[in-house]
Amino acid sequence: MRQVLLRSAVVCLVSVLIVGGVFAVRVVAQDATPSASPIAGATTIVLVEHNDNETNVDLGESGPSAGDLRVWGPNPLFDAANTANSGVTTQGSCVAMNAVNDCLLTETVLFPDGSTLELHGIQLGGGVPSTRTIVGGSGTYLGAIGTVAVAPTADERYWAKTFEIVIR
Secondary structure: OHHHHHHHHHHHHHHHHHHHHHHHHOOOOOOOOOEEOOOOOOEEEEEEEEOOOEEEEOOOOOOOOOOOEEEEEEEEEEOOOOOOEEEEEEEEEEEEOOOOOOEEEEEEEEOOOOOEEEEEEEEOOOOOOEEEEEEEEEHHHOOEEEEEEEEEOOOOOEEEEEEEEEEO
């Protein structure tokens, strides 16, 4: 039974990522507005994720536990004021490390021109702010490094993301 659930979760994850990429490419875009950054040579972009598409898969012990999988996207990222869809989307997965849902995160941020930012890190459970690492990118963001400070609302419906991007 567990093997069937795991296989179903993997098929779901792959499907979500493929469908997310197709839909994200079709989004009509508004430019994200970069601003000055406190990190030397970095560009700051602030976007707010709308957590519209999320699936949680209970793979470990019944209830929240290590090994559970959270898959999301494509979720739209709105401007810093959270009023206009920027055309940017996010999709990814997080594998729980414990029962409070602290998890190992892998995330792709897809821009309307097809450029991406790749993020890794630990997302703390329970709506707690955290910081992720930008480990690379493509297109406009080829060679990108930096950080993303993430502050979810208590209900995890909205996630304010402050990107500090340096292109090497």
